[in-house]
Amino acid sequence: QVQMEESGGGLVQAGGSLRLSCAAFGRTFNTYAMGWFRQAPGKEREFVASISQSGVSTHYVDSVKGRFTISRGNRGSVANTMHLQMNSLKAEDTAVYYCAAGLGGGPFVDPSEYNYWGQGTQVTVSS
Secondary structure, eight states: OOEEEEEOOEEEETTOOEEEEEEEESSOOTTEEEEEEEEOTTSOOEEEEEEOTTSSOEEEOGGGTTTEEEEEOOSGGGGGEEEEEEOSOOGGGOEEEEEEEEESSOOOOSGGGOOEEOOOEEEEEEO
16 A cells, blocks of 8 residues: 655744655655645645656746755665755745655646645744
8 A cells, every 4th residue: 555654844933944754655656756735724735846757857836946945765765755855934835745646757747647645744834
């Protein structure tokens, strides 16, 4: 059974940093692109960042460019891990953050491209 687990969320002051991690279990994800989405209260889930199966290509939503960095392992069991380094956090980054994996090269923006999802981790940025 495939499971994806996020960790690293928490409460941070504006301008601070957090590092989110995602671990996938149940299969090897070296043929999957991976990504992060977030959902703020009362809003739709939105794309944040994605990384290709190879780890070479990345894509970010404009609002996080220059502040967030996505990375992943791509060999063996390390291929099942992904991180999102979030710097210069703003109050508007407050949301539940979800990791996801989608079969194929990627990077993918459309959530329909993703096959597996985690349960989410809360990030709260106080202003």
